[in-house]
Amino acid sequence: MDEMKSAFERAMERAESLGKASEEDLRKWKYLPEGERLAAKYLKDECDLVVEIGEYDDNVRQHVVEGAQGILVNNIDLPRNELAKRTNKKAMEAIKELKRDKVSVENVYTKLRRIFNHYEQEGEQQRRQAYEAVKKDVEAKMQQAIQQQLGVGGSMKINVETQPQFQQEWRRTLAQLESQYLKLLDECKQEISNVP
Template structure:
C-alpha cells in the first residue's frame, strides 16, 4: 500500500510539475495590474495615457496595455444614462489610444455605436409603450375600485 500524502505534499508535487515561470509571465504578473490601475485612473481623473505609457520600455508597455485594455473594455456598457454614455466615450477613446490597429478599432466602434443607437431608439419606444399600457391598466383598476 502507498503512503497517504498530505494536501501540502500534493500541492508541492503539482508546483514542481509546472516548472519555473518564464520572464514574460513574471512581467505580466507585475505589470498587467499596473495597466489596470492606469486605466482606472484614466477613467476617473483623465490622465494622459500616451505620457504614462511612454515611461515604460516596450516589453513592459505591452503588459500594461493588456491590463489597461481589459479594464477599458469592461467599462463599455449600454448607454442607460448620461454617465454611462460619458464612460463609454472615455473608455472607447482610451482604447483607441492604446491599440495599435486604429482601423480595426474604429470598425468595431462603428458597430458598437450602431448597437447603442438601436438600443436608445428601440428601447425608448418600448419604454413608452410599456408606460402607456401600464397607465391604461392602472386607470382601469382605479375606475373599478371607485
Template sequence: MSERIKTAYERAMERAQTINVSLDELEDGEYRARGNALAARFLRDKRVELGPELATLEERVRTRAAEGIQETLLNNLSLPTDEMAVETNKRVMEGILTLKEDKQSAMQVLGELDYLFNYYLQAYRQAYDHNKMVYQKKAAKAQEALERQTGVKMNLNAETQPGFKEDLMKMAAQLNNSYQGHLDEHKRRLRLLK
C-alpha cells in the same frame, strides 16, 4: 503499512513543485495587472490620460500593460440604460482609441458601437416608458379605490407599484438578448485591431 499519510500542506507543496511558470510569464501577468490598474484609474479620474502614462513605460512593459488596459476597458463597455453608463462607454471608447495604432479602423468600429448604444438606449427608454404607462393605469385604479375606501387623497407612483421593476427587468433582458451579441462581436473586432 510503513507509508505515512501526507498532510494537506505536504500534498500542496508537491503540487506546487510540479507547476512550471517561467519568469517571463510572471512578469507578463504583473504588467497586465499594471495595465488593469491604469485602466481603472483612467475610468475613475478624467484627468488621467492613457497615452502619456503608457509612454513612461519601457516597450515590453508597455505592450503587456496595453493588453491589460484593453481587457479592462472592454469589460467596462456595456449596453447603457442611463446617462452614467453612456458616459462610461464614451470614456472607454476614448481609451480604446488611444491604444489602437489603426485609428481609422478603430474609429469605424467605435462609430458602429456608438450607433448600437444610441439605438439600444432609445429602445430601452421606449420599453421603460411603455412599462411606466401600463403601471400608471394600474396605479390610477388602485389610487381611486383607496381614496374611495379611506376618503383621503392619495398619490401612487407607478414606478413603486408591485411588479413594475420585475416587468422592466424582463423587458431589459429581452433587449439585452437582442443586442448583447452585437456588442460582443464589436468587442471581438476591437481585440483583433492593432
C-alpha cells in the same frame, strides 16, 4: 504511514510538476494589474493614460497596455445615462489610442455607435411602451384582487409604480429588452479585444 501525504505536500508536488513560471509570465502577472490600475485612474480623470503607459519599458509595455485595454473595454456599456455616455466616449478614445490597427477599431466603433443610437432612439420608445404595458397589466391584476377582497363594487386608486410586484415585473421586462443590446455589445467588445 509514509504513503500518506498531507494536502500541502500533494499541492507542492503538483506545483513543482507544472514547472517554474517564465520571466514573461512573471512580467505579465506584475504589469497587467498596473495597466488595469492606470485605466481606472484614467476613467476617473486622474491621469493621462497614453503618457503614463509611455513611461514603461518596451519589454513590459505590452502587458500594461493589455491590462488597461481590458478595463477600458469592460467599461463600455449601454448609454443608459449621461455618465455612461461619457465613460463610453472616454474608454473608446483611449482604446483607439492604444490599438495599432486604428481602422479595424473604427469599424467596430461604427457598429457600436449604431447599437447606441438604436438603444437611445427606438429602444427608448420600446422601453416606454413596455413600461406602460407592465403598469397597465399589474394595475389590472391588483384591481381584480381588490375587487375579490372587497366585493364586486370595490375599487381603489393604487399607485402601481410603487408596488413591489410592478418593480419586479418591470425589472424582468427591462432585462429582456436590454438583453438583445447587451448581446450585440458583448460581440463588439470581443471584436475590439481581438484587434491588434
